[in-house]
Amino acid sequence: MSTAPAAANAANIRAIRARRFRNTVYGWIFAAPFTLFFAVTFVVPIIVSIYQAFFTTKSVGGGLYGDGERVTSFSGLDNFEAVVTNGDFWVGMGRVLLFAAFQIPVMIISALVLALVLDSYLIRRVTVFRLGYFLPYAIPGVVAAMVWLYIYSPHLGPLTDLTGINFFGKNIILASMANMTTWTFTGYNMLVFLAALQAIPTDLYEAARLDGASGFQIATRIKIPMLSGAALLTVLLSIIGTIQLFNEPTIMASSQAWMGKNYTPMMMAYNTMMTSPGDPHMASAISIVMALIAGGLAAVYAFVQTRVDK
Structure with missing residues (x-):
């Protein structure tokens, strides 16, 4: 009599385990395309960049013009030392930190105010305003920078005549x-705040009104x-994005030669790689130092924010 329930329980346990195993397999199957794409486009380039940063490629032989065989050798921390002792790098980093x-703060406060307005009873057609605020983010960064370059131009755009300000x-130019x-x-960050606002239980509002x-x-x-x-998330993303400031200064530099090719650290890394002869090893070192600075700033802000919240 006691063996039948035990066998049934064992069968149920096996069925539950089999169902969990199938669900796990199905989950990994559905996640596999994203995981593969993420690894190829994000993880692998980071690993390759870290690897390259510890090597140097030099021309060996070739006489006066140095057009001999290019040999890659391990250089240890030499590339990183060259970056952290480069005055142009720190001047560019100072610009983006000032930026x-x-x-x-202006962007985050503006996004917060817009989200609060859309979450209130002041706006009826929320979808229209939400889409309108988000549309600038849908425009590619380079295209948007070119549009603003035209608007800022004293010969083509209207702002210089209206304000009398030389935006270049x-x-x-940093303010521009x-x-x-x-x-x-701003519209992107507004959506983050708006999503967080809509997750707040409405019972709290009703109790407060009572x-x-x-x-x-x-x-x-x-x-x-x-x-x-939400504020922590938006500020962290903004810090990381600002350290990588590239589109706006690059487009500006196309008409303002005085800015040079090292106006920001990201421009310095790009031009180090793309200017002939390109140096992928030094460009990788610049990128890694930038990432470490961005990570350090983000960690400091996250620590301060969590301490303040307590």
Whole structure:
């Protein structure tokens, strides 16, 4: 009598395990295309870049013109030492950090305000406004930078005549690029905040209204404090993106020769690689140092944010 229930339980356990195994297999099958694509386009290039950064390619022989055989040899940390002792690299890094210091707060605050407005009862056609704010992000970065280059141009665009400002001046060009970046990414960050706002239980709002709270008090005392996670995400992405600032200064430099090829660290890495003869090893070292700086800044901000939230 006791063997039948035991056998049934064993069969049920085997069936459950078999079902879990099938679900795991199906999950990996569905995830395989993304995993493969992610590895090929993201993980493998990072590994190759790290590997290349520890080598140097030099011409051996060839006489006066140095057109002999190119030999690649292990150089250890020499490329990294060359990067961290390069004054142009740190001047460019200083520019992007200054850029981030005033561009990121303006963009994040603007995105937060737009999200709060769309989440309130002030806007009826939320979809139309949400799409309109997001559209600049859908425009390719290079195309958007070219459009703003035209708008800023004193000979073609209207802004110079209306404002009397030289948007290509050495003291104002960072602000001009910041305006381009803010215009592009504010809508994207707004959607992050809006998604976080819509995840807040509406019971909290109803309880606050019953206690006599105004819409402004609900926004400042309930909504904004509960957006710390979204704010952390948007600021971290903005820090990483700012360290990689490339499209805007590259397009600007096409008409402003005084900016040079090393105006930002990303431009320096790109031109080191693409200018003949290209040096992929030094470009890889520049990229890795940039990544370490971006990761360090992001980690510091995340640590400070979590400490403040406590």
